Amino acid sequence: MNTLSYGLLALLAQESCTGYELMLKIQPVWQAKHSQIYPILAKMERSGLVQFVSVAQKEKPDKKVYSITEKGTSALQAWLPDLSAEPVKRDEMLLKMYCLWLADAATTERLFRERLKLYAKRMEKFRASLAELEGAEQGSGKPLGVRTPSFGKYVLLKRAIDHARMEIDWCEWVLGMLKSGIDSSGA
Amino acid sequence: MNTLSYGLLALLAQESCTGYELMLKIQPVWQAKHSQIYPILAKMERSGLVQFVSVAQKEKPDKKVYSITEKGTSALQAWLPDLSAEPVKRDEMLLKMYCLWLADAATTERLFRERLKLYAKRMEKFRASLAELEGAEQGSGKPLGVRTPSFGKYVLLKRAIDHARMEIDWCEWVLGMLKSGIDSSGA
DNA sequence: CGAAGCATGTAATAGGTTACATGATTAT
DNA sequence: ATAATCATGTAACCTATTACATGCTTCG
Numbered sequence: 001m002n003t004l005s006y007g008l009l010a011l012l013a014q015e016s017c018t019g020y021e022l023m024l025k026i027q028p029v030w031q032a033k034h035s036q037i038y039p040i041l042a043k044m045e046r047s048g049l050v051q052f053v054s055v056a057q058k059e060k061p062d063k064k065v066y067s068i069t070e071k072g073t074s075a076l077q078a079w080l081p082d083l084s085a086e087p088v089k090r091d092e093m094l095l096k097m098y099c100l101w102l103a104d105a106a107t108t109e110r111l112f113r114e115r116l117k118l119y120a121k122r123m124e125k126f127r128a129s130l131a132e133l134e135g136a137e138q139g140s141g142k143p144l145g146v147r148t149p150s151f152g153k154y155v156l157l158k159r160a161i162d163h164a165r166m167e168i169d170w171c172e173w174v175l176g177m178l179k180s181g182i183d184s185s186g187a
Numbered sequence: 188m189n190t191l192s193y194g195l196l197a198l199l200a201q202e203s204c205t206g207y208e209l210m211l212k213i214q215p216v217w218q219a220k221h222s223q224i225y226p227i228l229a230k231m232e233r234s235g236l237v238q239f240v241s242v243a244q245k246e247k248p249d250k251k252v253y254s255i256t257e258k259g260t261s262a263l264q265a266w267l268p269d270l271s272a273e274p275v276k277r278d279e280m281l282l283k284m285y286c287l288w289l290a291d292a293a294t295t296e297r298l299f300r301e302r303l304k305l306y307a308k309r310m311e312k313f314r315a316s317l318a319e320l321e322g323a324e325q326g327s328g329k330p331l332g333v334r335t336p337s338f339g340k341y342v343l344l345k346r347a348i349d350h351a352r353m354e355i356d357w358c359e360w361v362l363g364m365l366k367s368g369i370d371s372s373g374a
Numbered sequence: 375c376g377a378a379g380c381a382t383g384t385a386a387t388a389g390g391t392t393a394c395a396t397g398a399t400t401a402t
Numbered sequence: 403a404t405a406a407t408c409a410t411g412t413a414a415c416c417t418a419t420t421a422c423a424t425g426c427t428t429c430g
Contacts (some may be wrong), residue, residue, distance in 0.1 A: 002417075003279050008283035020381055029281040038417060039382060061381040075284050081294045086305065087278035092190050094216045097339035098197035099263050107268045114426065118273065135290075146295060146365060152284035155294060159281075159357045166353045170346045178333060180285040189389075206395060207409055225411060246399060248409040 005031055005040050006079045009072050012078035014149045028160060041066055051074055109178055116171040123164035130157045140147060192227050193266045196259050199237060201336045203254035207300040215347060228253055229314055238263055296365055307357035319346045 007030050008022050017025070017042050023034045041064075049072035052064040068076075076126045093115055100108055137144055143152060144154050194217050195209050204212070206228050210221045228251075236259035239251040255263075280302055287295055312316045320341060324331055331341050 003277070003282065004417085007282035010282055013286045013289060019383095020379095024224050026282075030277050031418090033419065035288060035384080060379095061425070069302075073289070079211060080283055080286060080290045081297070083301070084280040084283065084298070087276060087280070088218050089276040090190070090217050091274035093274070094343060095190065095194035095197055095213075095215075096267055096271065097343050098194070099200045099267060100339045101334050101336050101337045102260070102264060102340075104198060104388090105333075109402075110268070111271070116268070124407080133337075146292075147288050148321070149288050150288045155357075155361055156281060156284050158360070162353050162357055163350075166349050170342075170349055173345070175396060176344055181259075183390085185393075191389085206411095207407095212405075218390090220391065222392085222412080229411090244409085247407090248397070252407060260409075 002077070003085065003178060004036065005044060006040075006076065008037065008040060008045070008080075009068060009076050012066055012068040013073060013076055016065050018063045019175060020063070022066075030155065042073070048072075105178070109175065111180075112171045112175050116168060116175070119164045119167040119171070123161060123168065126157055126160045126164060128175055129152075130161065133157065188262070190272065191217060191223065192231060195224065195227060196231070196236060196255060196266075196354065198238065198303055199255040200250055200263055203327060205250045207250070209253070217341065221281050225244050231259070292365070294348075296362065299358045299362050299365075303362070305357060306351045306354040306358070310348060310355065313344055314348045317341075320344065343358060348372075 004026075007026055010020055011017065011025050019038050020034065022041075023032065023037050026032055026037075032050075040053075041050065045052060045066075045101045048069055051065050051069055054062060055065055056062050074083075093111065096111060100111075133144075133150060137150070142148060144151055191213075196214055198204065198209055198212050206225050208247060209228075210219065210224050213219055213224075228237065228239075231252075232239060237253050238256055239253045242252055243247060243249050258287075260315065280298065283290075283298060288300075320331075320337060324337070329335060331338055
């Protein structure tokens with residue numbers, strides 16, 4: 001049982017889904033391909049943490065809908081209070097910062113414009129998701145309390161938006177420096 | 188040549204260092220252990236991108252001081268304008284958000300307090316580094332222009348502080364929700 | 375007509391972590 | 403005393419990506 005396994009279990013605790021759905025859902029927090037998820041699911045099924053039912057579909061491939069077992073829920077609750085590993089990030093664009101000074105002005109500007117675009121897109125997407133979640137909340141009458149399964153999605157969405165905002169602000173701040181002639185000093 | 192190789196090259200373009208120093212310097216942007224860095228350095232030396240001189244030290248182990256070659260600088264400049272891969276992040280604490288609703292109030296609070304502490308520490312560290320950099324800048328008389336080797340460190344530090352600020356704010360926002368009784372809804 | 379989405383899986387490879395190995399000094 | 407810092411390297415293992423494999427539908 002590695003961290004990704006627990007993440008999948010956590011998603012299954014919210015609602016039953018297929019491996020494919022889990023792969024899509026976990027992306028914002030943990031990038032994993034389907035080739036990593038399917039074997040984990042099979043392994044967790046063998047150890048009784050999850051179970052599945054095969055569902056035949058017309059005009060689409062058959063699917064396996066996984067759900068968490070009692071044993072799985074216990075495992076999750078044991079993992080939750082454990083001290084979490086420090087976040088790991090690998091960001092190619094940030095590595096480029098170390099040698100920005102040997103790039104031309106056009107390349108430098110493009111680097112930041114590309115990143116700006118990336119996070120602007122993400123922000124849009126996350127905002128739409130948040131609006132959707134808030135709409136569903138009002139529809140059901142239930143408020144987003146800590147003890148409701150969608151609370152996690154809610155705080156994660158809030159954080160994702162804040163993060164995108166920060167990245168956008170940072171890009172604009174640097175872009176502003178490029179324009180305001182501060183860059184001309186060493187050229 | 189993978190992304191980490193280019194990152195090491197980028198650091199060496201700023202100043203010559205040992206593998207050990209590179210390992211420490213690259214941490215904020217790309218988490219890598221020495222066991223990964225030494226073989227890469229040896230490989231880049233064999234292909235002529237970097238070179239090294241052995242320096243004997245008294246009361247410390249001998250070291251190899253690596254520096255970038257012309258060939259290495261060309262490779263860096265070719266990498267810079269390439270479209271950067273999207274940032275990868277793996278954050279165990281965020282995975283836990285999905286099953287927060289099955290944790291007790293004390294565990295939930297501890298989770299956020301631990302993260303708050305982590306980022307408060309980082310913020311302190313980054314602020315100290317920024318103050319140091321700004322001090323060195325004033326001492327040298329040279330402003331932090333885009334074309335100076337320390338510009339990258341500067342923008343990276345600014346971003347690290349902004350990021351830590353965001354994480355802290357998020358934790359405090361959630362912690363506030365826990366206290367204000369919003370959590371009592373589903374309990 | 376080709377690309378993308380749904381849906382599952384395996385195999386090969388690359389990337390990254392932990393452990394093994396050594397050894398002196400300095401701080402707690 | 404024990405841990406941490408400096409300093410380098412290798413081996414074993416785990417994690418993650420890319421490629422291979424299949425197949426039908428819908429959208430551009």
